[in-house]
Every structure is written in structure tokens, then in C-alpha cells.
Amino acid sequence: MVMASLEQAANLYPIPPGLAIDYGTAGFRAEASTLPSTVFRTGVLAALRSRQTGAVTGLVITASHNPEGDNGIKVADPNGGMLLRDWEAAATALANAPTSEALAEAVQQLAVREGIPAQAPSGTVLLARDTRPSGPALAHAATQGIAAVGATVEDRGVLTTPQLHWMVRATNRAEAATEQDYFRTLAAGFRELLLLAGAGRPPLAPLLVDGANGVGAAKVERLGALLADTGLAFRVRNSGQPGEGRLNAGCGADFVQKEQAPPAGVTLDELRAGRGASLDGDADRVVFYHCDEEGGFKLLDGDKIAVLAAGFVNEQLQALGDEGRRWRVGVVQTAYANGAATDYLRNGLQLEVARTATGVKYLHEVAVQFDVGIYFEANGHGTVLLSAALLEWLHQQSKLEGAPERHTAVRRLLALAGTVNQAVGDALSGLLLVEAVLASRRWSTADWDALYTDLPSRQLKVTVHDRSVITTSHAETRAVTPAGLQDAIDACVAGVSQGRAFVRPSGTENVVRVYAEAAMREQAASLANEVARIVHRLAGGLGTSP
Numbered sequence: 001m002v003m004a005s006l007e008q009a010a011n012l013y014p015i016p017p018g019l020a021i022d023y024g025t026a027g028f029r030a031e032a033s034t035l036p037s038t039v040f041r042t043g044v045l046a047a048l049r050s051r052q053t054g055a056v057t058g059l060v061i062t063a064s065h066n067p068e069g070d071n072g073i074k075v076a077d078p079n080g081g082m083l084l085r086d087w088e089a090a091a092t093a094l095a096n097a098p099t100s101e102a103l104a105e106a107v108q109q110l111a112v113r114e115g116i117p118a119q120a121p122s123g124t125v126l127l128a129r130d131t132r133p134s135g136p137a138l139a140h141a142a143t144q145g146i147a148a149v150g151a152t153v154e155d156r157g158v159l160t161t162p163q164l165h166w167m168v169r170a171t172n173r174a175e176a177a178t179e180q181d182y183f184r185t186l187a188a189g190f191r192e193l194l195l196l197a198g199a200g201r202p203p204l205a206p207l208l209v210d211g212a213n214g215v216g217a218a219k220v221e222r223l224g225a226l227l228a229d230t231g232l233a234f235r236v237r238n239s240g241q242p243g244e245g246r247l248n249a250g251c252g253a254d255f256v257q258k259e260q261a262p263p264a265g266v267t268l269d270e271l272r273a274g275r276g277a278s279l280d281g282d283a284d285r286v287v288f289y290h291c292d293e294e295g296g297f298k299l300l301d302g303d304k305i306a307v308l309a310a311g312f313v314n315e316q317l318q319a320l321g322d323e324g325r326r327w328r329v330g331v332v333q334t335a336y337a338n339g340a341a342t343d344y345l346r347n348g349l350q351l352e353v354a355r356t357a358t359g360v361k362y363l364h365e366v367a368v369q370f371d372v373g374i375y376f377e378a379n380g381h382g383t384v385l386l387s388a389a390l391l392e393w394l395h396q397q398s399k400l401e402g403a404p405e406r407h408t409a410v411r412r413l414l415a416l417a418g419t420v421n422q423a424v425g426d427a428l429s430g431l432l433l434v435e436a437v438l439a440s441r442r443w444s445t446a447d448w449d450a451l452y453t454d455l456p457s458r459q460l461k462v463t464v465h466d467r468s469v470i471t472t473s474h475a476e477t478r479a480v481t482p483a484g485l486q487d488a489i490d491a492c493v494a495g496v497s498q499g500r501a502f503v504r505p506s507g508t509e510n511v512v513r514v515y516a517e518a519a520m521r522e523q524a525a526s527l528a529n530e531v532a533r534i535v536h537r538l539a540g541g542l543g544t545s546p
């Protein structure tokens with residue numbers, strides 16, 4: 001590596017005064033104008049990771065559900081998953097190195113620590129961005145960073161986050177890895193699942209899709225066009241076209257899930273006729289909703305998707321008898337999972353449920369330990385992963401003669417692995433997964449919703465002077481600091497029927513998140529309010545108390 005050229009290139013991207021940025025829940029995120037140096041340096045890091053592993057890595061420029069003026073950057077590891085956690089600290093160190101000399105030094109240290117030989121292959125990074133106006137300039141900064149350490153960049157243009165992750169995984173497996181291949185793979189899996197649903201199934205109902213005015217809108221249109229002959233009809237709202245609203249403003253998966261309300265441009269009346277779904281700003285999350293019998297808005301969140309997927313997988317494995325039952329199925333959730341969902345998975349479906357900290361990188365790590373690992377955050381970010389051993393066994397089984405039900409189960413599981421992105425959570429996969437399972441089961445949205453009843457819950461955000469004063473333990477369900485915070489929360493929860501509440505600093509926004517659930521809606525809301533006031537009082541709240 002030629003450090004002089006790195007230093008020279010880095011001089012064009014000086015770090016803004018006072019910058020302190022952290023590789024958080026899902027990469028770096030901040031107001032876009034503060035990001036060029038961070039993005040340049042993350043380009044350097046992704047190139048080094050590629051060089052170290054001898055495989056391509058990926059970079060996506062996006063701030064997902066954040067407002068349009070923010071942006072960010074995430075690294076895709078060679079397996080298509082999130083950046084190895086060991087490397088996150090290096091990403092933070094590189095981003096915060098105060099001068100270009102300090103950056104070169106940090107790069108040297110990383111090269112030594114990770115044993116990256118000077119003569120290693122130069123490295124290749126696949127690059128993509130979402131639709132934010134700040135994207136092209138930041139993509140240029142990333143390109144410069146990648147080039148500064150002699151690696152090659154392949155700019156794939158505007159893509160969803162999961163598309164880029166899928167491409168990284170496919171490239172490193174020497175599989176076809178263009179965007180067209182991505183669409184073809186998902187579509188082929190979906191067609192197979194529909195075929196196996198049998199001739200008697202009702203036609204697919206049209207689905208309203210809220211594209212959050214982001215990258216997912218155009219991609220979902222393309223997917224829909226490819227599958228039009230199956231009867232799948234996406235009616236896209238918040239498409240980001242001129243005249244529509246702004247990215248994530250009053251729409252998108254995060255808004256709908258947190259507010260438990262329909263997105264802009266979708267009325268309850270329309271939902272009476274069919275279900276809707278909302279993607280987030282980079283299309284790695286999806287939540288569904290419908291209008292219930294009382295005429296109210298009902299959310300079907302990531303927990304509901306996990307339950308639907310888990311039940312379907314479970315049923316296929318059961319159909320394979322003792323041999324099927326020897327494969328371990330596990331569902332991974334975070335503390336935000338509704339208590340009723342966890343209960344249904346454990347006691348209704350008799351499945352193993354694991355719990356991790358927030359952020360799909362943690363869920364994914366645990367999910368890969370199962371033969372079928374199903375993970376979804378309540379906000380709709382997740383996927384279904386099938387192990388290599390299970391896939392190989394299924395391929396063998398698919399070649400054998402056997403009872404038709406057995407054969408169907410094998411083919412369904414294989415089709416699932418194509419439909420559902422095996423690299424990361426993917427909203428487009430989520431749409432197809434839900435539609436295919438509902439069609440297979442001949443279920444309406446109401447049938448799906450009726451599997452279990454969510455405990456009422458409420459989420460709030462509190463702005464504090466420094467959110468890092470809150471530290472947590474037990475998968476973020478207990479506050480360790482500041483002193484007295486957890487005791488005060490415990491005291492509030494104590495009197496509430498089926499009450500549960502926790503707080504944690506967000507890793508993507510400058511807020512503290514409050515979660516509360518309880519047997520009754522009003523109790524969940526007042527518990528959340530009370531806890532928010534405690535946070536404001538004990539953790540340095542800004543402005544007036546909530």
C-alpha cells in the first residue's frame with residue numbers, strides 16, 4: 001500500500017471540526033454534509049477487508065429510515081452479511097482519525113493486526129446507494145477512498161441495501177450476481193411456492209405497497225412487472241416520483257410501525273378492500289397492515305411475519321417425518337418483540353426462541369446457528385436462513401421418489417431459500433414470502449392476524465444531552481446507568497398488568513428509545529409516558545419533560 005497516495009487523497013476529505021462518529025446499530029449515520037470524510041475512510045476500510053479476505057466486499061450509502069437530509073454508510077462483509085464486528089472498532093477508528101497522517105497510521109495498524117500482506121490482491125468493492133440527493137457525491141467519496149488504497153470499485157448505482165448484500169454473497173459464491181439475477185432468483189422461488197400452493201388456491205389479492213418515497217418503490221415495480229402473470233399486483237404509493245412526498249416523511253415502515261397508523265396516501269377505506277405493506281427507505285424492512293372488523297388500523301409487524309414463516313417452515317419439516325424433525329428450527333427476536341408473539345412461538349409452535357440486542361447483526365449471528373434460523377425485528381427487518389447442510393440434504397431428497405406431500409415439502413423449503421434473501425433481511429423477499437405463505441394456506445390477512453393477539457405497546461423517543469449516559473445489560477432490557485433509572489422503571493412496571501418496559505440509547509438517531517407494553521392500550525401508553533419522564537429526569541433530558 002502506498003501511504004503517501006492515501007494521505008494525499010485523504011487531504012481532499014478533511015474531517016469536520018469536533019467530529020465524533022460511531023459505527024452504530026447499522027453503520028455510520030449523520031447529517032449528510034458532515035459525512036464525506038467518513039465515507040471516504042469507510043471506502044478505505046471496505047477495500048482492506050476485501051484485500052484481507054481475497055473476496056469482494058460491499059458498501060451501501062444510505063440512512064434507511066432517517067430523514068432525507070441524513071445519509072450514512074454500511075459495509076457488507078464477503079458472506080453478504082454485516083461487517084464482522086471485530087472490524088467495526090477499526091471503522092470507527094479510521095473515521096475519527098484527526099488528520100490524514102493519523103489515518104495512514106491507523107490503516108498501517110489495521111493491516112498489521114489483520115495480517116494484510118502488502119502484496120495481497122488489490123481488492124474489489126461493490127458500491128450502491130439509495131435515492132437521497134446527497135448519494136452521488138458521497139458515492140464519489142467512497143470511490144476515492146477505495147482507489148486510494150489501490151482497490152477496484154464496481155459501482156452498481158441505485159439499489160436497495162439487501163440487493164447489494166445479495167450481490168456480494170452471490171459474487172463470492174461464483175454465482176450470477178447482477179440485479180437481473182437477483183430479481184430472477186426471487187421470482188423463481190415465488191413462482192415455485194405458488195405452483196406448490198395448488199390449483200385450488202384463490203387468486204392473489206392486490207397489495208398496496210408504500211415505497212417510503214425511496215429506492216424500494218421502483219424496485220418493487222420491477223419485481224411486480226416480472227411476476228404480473230402470477231396475478232400478483234403491487235399498487236405502489238409514495239413512489240418518490242415528482243409530486244409525491246419526501247423520503248420517509250409520514251410514510252415508510254418505521255413511521256407505520258412506530259405510529260401504528262397508515263402511511264400518507266393510504267386510507268383506511270382502501271385497506272378495507274385488501275392489505276397494505278410499507279417498506280423503509282432502503283427496503284430492508286417491511287410491515288403489513290389491514291383494516292380489522294371494527295374498522296380500525298391493524299399492524300402486522302415483523303413478529304407476525306416471523307410467526308407466519310416459522311409456522312410454514314415447521315409444517316414442511318413435520319411433513320418430512322423423523323428425518324425432517326431432526327433439523328433445528330430457531331426464531332431470534334429482540335426485546336422489542338411483542339410478548340404475545342414470543343409466547344405463541346414458544347408455547348403454540350413449540351419452537352426455540354433466542355433473544356439478542358437490537359440490530360440485525362446480532363440476530364443474524366444467532367440465527368446462523370440453527371438449521372433454519374428465522375429472525376425478524378418487530379420493525380420488519382429480518383429473514384429466514386437455511387443452513388448449507390439442510391439445503392444439501394433437501395437437494396438430495398428432491399431427486400428421490402417419495403410420497404407427494406413429502407416431495408412438496410422438500411420443494412417448498414428449497415423454493416423458500418430462493419425467495420428469501422439469504423444474505424440479509426429484505427423487504428422485497430418479505431413481500432413475496434408473506435404472499436406465498438398466505439396463498440399456500442388459503443389465509444386472509446385476518447386469518448394471519450388472528451394467530452395471536454398483540455399485547456398493546458407504545459414506543460416513545462426522548463432527547464437527552466448525551467444518550468451514552470444510558471448503558472444496558474440483559475439484551476438491553478435492564479438499564480445499568482444512570483444510577484436509579486432501572487429501579488424507577490421497575491417501580492412503574494410493578495403495578496401494571498402484563499407490564500414490561502425498557503429504555504436504550506438509539507444506535508441510529510440522537511434519542512433514547514422507550515418501549516412499554518401492557519394488557520390494556522391506555523396502560524401501555526401511560527407506562528411509556530411515565531418511563532419517558534423518568535428518562536428525562538435522570539438521564540439529562542433536553543427541553544420540557546414529556
Ligand SMILES: CC(=O)N[C@H]1[C@@H](OP(=O)(O)O)O[C@H](CO)[C@@H](O)[C@@H]1O
Nearest residue numbers: 025026359360377379506507508509
Ligand atoms: C427500535 C427499533 O426499531 N430500532 C431499529 C433502529 O435502531 P436503533 O438503534 O433503535 O435506532 O434501526 C436499526 C437499523 O435499521 C434497526 O436494526 C433497529 O431495530
Ligand SMILES: [Mg+2]
Nearest residue numbers: 064280282284
Ligand atoms: Mg433500513
